[in-house]
Amino acid sequence: MSDQMTEGYITEDGRKIGGTLMEMKNITLRFGGVKAITDISFDIKEGEIRAIIGPNGAGKSSMLNVISGFYVPQEGEVWYKGAKRPQMKPYQVAQQGIARTFQNIALFEGMSVLDNVMTGRLNHMKTNMFQQAIWKGKAEKEEVENREVVEKIIDFLEIQSIRKTPVGRLPYGLKKRVELARALAVEPHLLLLDEPMAGMNVEEKEDMSRFILDVNDEFGTTIALIEHDMGVVMDLSDRVVVMDYGKKIGDGTPDEVRNNQDVIDAYLGVSHD
Amino acid sequence: MEAVRSMKTEHLGGTELAQSSQAAGGLQSIPALLHRNATEMADRPAYREKEFGIWQSWTWRETEHQINNLARGLLNLGVKEGDFIAIIGRNRPYMYWSMVAAQSVGAIPVPLYQDAAAEEMAYVLDHCGARFVIAEDQEQVDKVIDIQEDLHQFEHMIYLDPRGMRKYDHTQLHEFSHIQEQGFAARDELTPELERRRSKLDYSSTCVMLYTSGTTGKPKGVVLSNRNVIESAKNSSEFDNLRPDEEILAYLPMAWVGDFIFSVGQAYWCGFCVNCPESAETLNVDLREIGPTYYFAPPRVFETQLTSVMIRMEDASPMKRKMFHYFMEHAKKVGGDILDGNPVGFGDRMKYALGNLMVYGPLKNTLGFSRVRVGYTAGEAIGPEIFAFYRSLGINLKQLYGQTEATVFITAQPDGQVRSDTVGVPSPGVELKIDDNGEVHYRSPGVFEYYYKNEESTKGTKDAEGWVATGDAGFIEKDTGHLRIIDRAKDVGKMADGSLFAPKYVENKLKFFPNVLEAVLFGNGRDKCMAFVNIDLTAVGNWAERNNIAYSSYQELAGHPQVLETIKSHVEEVNKSVAQDEMLSGCQIHRFLVLHKELDADDGEMTRTRKVRRRIVEDKFSDLIDALYGGKDEIYTTTEVTYEDGRKGSISANLTLIDAPVVAVTSGKVAAE
Numbered sequence: 001m002s003d004q005m006t007e008g009y010i011t012e013d014g015r016k017i018g019g020t021l022m023e024m025k026n027i028t029l030r031f032g033g034v035k036a037i038t039d040i041s042f043d044i045k046e047g048e049i050r051a052i053i054g055p056n057g058a059g060k061s062s063m064l065n066v067i068s069g070f071y072v073p074q075e076g077e078v079w080y081k082g083a084k085r086p087q088m089k090p091y092q093v094a095q096q097g098i099a100r101t102f103q104n105i106a107l108f109e110g111m112s113v114l115d116n117v118m119t120g121r122l123n124h125m126k127t128n129m130f131q132q133a134i135w136k137g138k139a140e141k142e143e144v145e146n147r148e149v150v151e152k153i154i155d156f157l158e159i160q161s162i163r164k165t166p167v168g169r170l171p172y173g174l175k176k177r178v179e180l181a182r183a184l185a186v187e188p189h190l191l192l193l194d195e196p197m198a199g200m201n202v203e204e205k206e207d208m209s210r211f212i213l214d215v216n217d218e219f220g221t222t223i224a225l226i227e228h229d230m231g232v233v234m235d236l237s238d239r240v241v242v243m244d245y246g247k248k249i250g251d252g253t254p255d256e257v258r259n260n261q262d263v264i265d266a267y268l269g270v271s272h273d
Numbered sequence: 274m275e276a277v278r279s280m281k282t283e284h285l286g287g288t289e290l291a292q293s294s295q296a297a298g299g300l301q302s303i304p305a306l307l308h309r310n311a312t313e314m315a316d317r318p319a320y321r322e323k324e325f326g327i328w329q330s331w332t333w334r335e336t337e338h339q340i341n342n343l344a345r346g347l348l349n350l351g352v353k354e355g356d357f358i359a360i361i362g363r364n365r366p367y368m369y370w371s372m373v374a375a376q377s378v379g380a381i382p383v384p385l386y387q388d389a390a391a392e393e394m395a396y397v398l399d400h401c402g403a404r405f406v407i408a409e410d411q412e413q414v415d416k417v418i419d420i421q422e423d424l425h426q427f428e429h430m431i432y433l434d435p436r437g438m439r440k441y442d443h444t445q446l447h448e449f450s451h452i453q454e455q456g457f458a459a460r461d462e463l464t465p466e467l468e469r470r471r472s473k474l475d476y477s478s479t480c481v482m483l484y485t486s487g488t489t490g491k492p493k494g495v496v497l498s499n500r501n502v503i504e505s506a507k508n509s510s511e512f513d514n515l516r517p518d519e520e521i522l523a524y525l526p527m528a529w530v531g532d533f534i535f536s537v538g539q540a541y542w543c544g545f546c547v548n549c550p551e552s553a554e555t556l557n558v559d560l561r562e563i564g565p566t567y568y569f570a571p572p573r574v575f576e577t578q579l580t581s582v583m584i585r586m587e588d589a590s591p592m593k594r595k596m597f598h599y600f601m602e603h604a605k606k607v608g609g610d611i612l613d614g615n616p617v618g619f620g621d622r623m624k625y626a627l628g629n630l631m632v633y634g635p636l637k638n639t640l641g642f643s644r645v646r647v648g649y650t651a652g653e654a655i656g657p658e659i660f661a662f663y664r665s666l667g668i669n670l671k672q673l674y675g676q677t678e679a680t681v682f683i684t685a686q687p688d689g690q691v692r693s694d695t696v697g698v699p700s701p702g703v704e705l706k707i708d709d710n711g712e713v714h715y716r717s718p719g720v721f722e723y724y725y726k727n728e729e730s731t732k733g734t735k736d737a738e739g740w741v742a743t744g745d746a747g748f749i750e751k752d753t754g755h756l757r758i759i760d761r762a763k764d765v766g767k768m769a770d771g772s773l774f775a776p777k778y779v780e781n782k783l784k785f786f787p788n789v790l791e792a793v794l795f796g797n798g799r800d801k802c803m804a805f806v807n808i809d810l811t812a813v814g815n816w817a818e819r820n821n822i823a824y825s826s827y828q829e830l831a832g833h834p835q836v837l838e839t840i841k842s843h844v845e846e847v848n849k850s851v852a853q854d855e856m857l858s859g860c861q862i863h864r865f866l867v868l869h870k871e872l873d874a875d876d877g878e879m880t881r882t883r884k885v886r887r888r889i890v891e892d893k894f895s896d897l898i899d900a901l902y903g904g905k906d907e908i909y910t911t912t913e914v915t916y917e918d919g920r921k922g923s924i925s926a927n928l929t930l931i932d933a934p935v936v937a938v939t940s941g942k943v944a945a946e
Contacts, residue, residue, distance in 0.1 A: 160552050
């Protein structure tokens, strides 16, 4: 148990942030001889919006993949809900209440928005294949229950008008929103967003920012996000981790990070010798 | 169990109420009609709304229960008789209940346009001195909070959708469902007071106050009594044989008198079901699912639908396209006559039936018009081609002429006497007269009571005998008795040579082209007419896509040489058509330009009901008008624009001014005129 476990804090806009939900302890990740992440430690507290930023190739996505259990670090420990997390398959991580979106949208293009979002409910379905084949009875009841949850999310993200549209026909900005919907369908404790605003125009970014804030506010979901757009990150997040060349060079509130000399150097580009 | 018991007590209470209003001479208020429906048609659907992908419905009995709870909640909150309650939101059952609940406690509902900017709302809220506001969601609540400081009488706000509202200061804010719960909890104490107030309602009490869209100047608050609303609803329902099994889709702004009459007046009088769409974006799907039997839309909606049909047909396979055009050609020939019951040959009928199977039926189904028994278009003139298109499909689309001040109905077209160039015969109970200047006047049971806090305007509009000036110039056709509207009386003017200037007549002709969204004609007191044009981004954008023309914005497309050439050909055609009209041949367009921005209500250039504010456009773009008359070929201009969130910016562009060919008019005609 970490001694920070129970420490929470109050954000500038008066939200109460709880104790530590997840803690990364001295994580090092190597791909062969390449060190993607070097000895990084930070925590994510219950109910906060935590951002991981850094220039291209800083190791942000690798970090997110460690959190989501897709990569297993060679060194270090991941603590989740006060317990050390053993090596897990991604689906087991999902069962623990962690959901994510992807940088390069990973939806089922041929399926409708509704079906895509329904896949997010998979972990909540208990019926077996045989029951689902018969459908009447238990499986039907289960589908109705899950559909209700999904419909609330569709309503929340205002995508009613594309409910039945195949995802492949949607513009990029909406696909991103559908991905968020699918992640929300998991009803996660911790939501990981990999570059949620990448490739969006200003209006789409504004919409997405509002949805992220609303998700955090309405469902109390803890959110960890990776983002390029500094403006968005500084507005959205409560605390920021800054990475550069696989190392942590800053950690704190947006204001603290903004005034951190190492961070300024990393972003303005100082020669690394 | 609780709910059931409460319902019973309500029924008992209601019976007393019904008796008292019977004594007063029948059903004299909307709450009284509600009670009649909840008694006589208790299990029929009254409202439906699509939410979470399912059509949720409420019967009349449930509706009364909901409204009574809300009404008691309002009493609990301290609503007094005569208070104004502003209602801001899109068409949702809860918003309609709010209006009836307000009436039930003797307050006056004031629906507002939900897309209005905060400052526009500030004027209306301050003018009526609303103590209470019922808002749909955070967006509307935020607007009211923004302007709260200027609203001295404002006290409480009720919001429907709690999303994002948790952090707000709740001393003056209340959630809709909580108000209803409080009303339900306090039913024993508050029901007697509710009944006392309801039983006082009669024909002379105020039913609703609606603000006019304000084509000129500030909006005016039109006070309509129960007599106005119920008599109008009754007469018009009888005119079209509306029944309790009609289905309508409520999607037009709640602040508009039309929506109030269709979705409240007629719905409560006839007891039919009001269906509310899931969101503005899902409207077309919802329309198709409901299949309304009674449908109402301004011409713009029909235009947009027709444009989208045509665009989709152009993208269809050659086979389908050919079939579509072949059968539409036939429908054009005989469809209208078949609908009107005129004699049509057997062969033509068979071919039409085949067309119905192959094209018309599926098309109507896609549009959601399969079941439309009575359809109306009003608000503005509809293009004859557009009108004919829908009628040829077998949709009984008719024209109606009305005003907020008349509680909608002035004239309407009876079945079988439908033409695109008239607005029909006087509605039941309406008298018409044309004054010396050609302005249309009317008198009817629907004539409004007065403009709120504006005695001067009331006197200027309504004379001592109850005649109201419409502000429209028109005449009654001798042989048919149909009314024809020429234009707004104040817009009709004279050209320098004394010939008639009727801008709308020409603008409408131009707007009937799918590529043209809006047009504004100038020429009053001048020797020639000039025009501004807005292109239709959907239609022209589709054309650009098919022709590999890249564009990034409205402005860029509007300035494209090929687009200008197309618009020029449209103008030329309009000129030819205008030249044929002896009275108006002087209104041909000599020069025009395509504006670099769309006229927008946010910039004040249009009303919220999308009517052009001529004077404002004239002022704002005076440099462009001067350039047109000055004979320049090009002009650089900068225009201020307002974004949706109220921020201001500016756009600038180089505009090309174009000469259009005009048809020479022999001077003899002008002299004769």
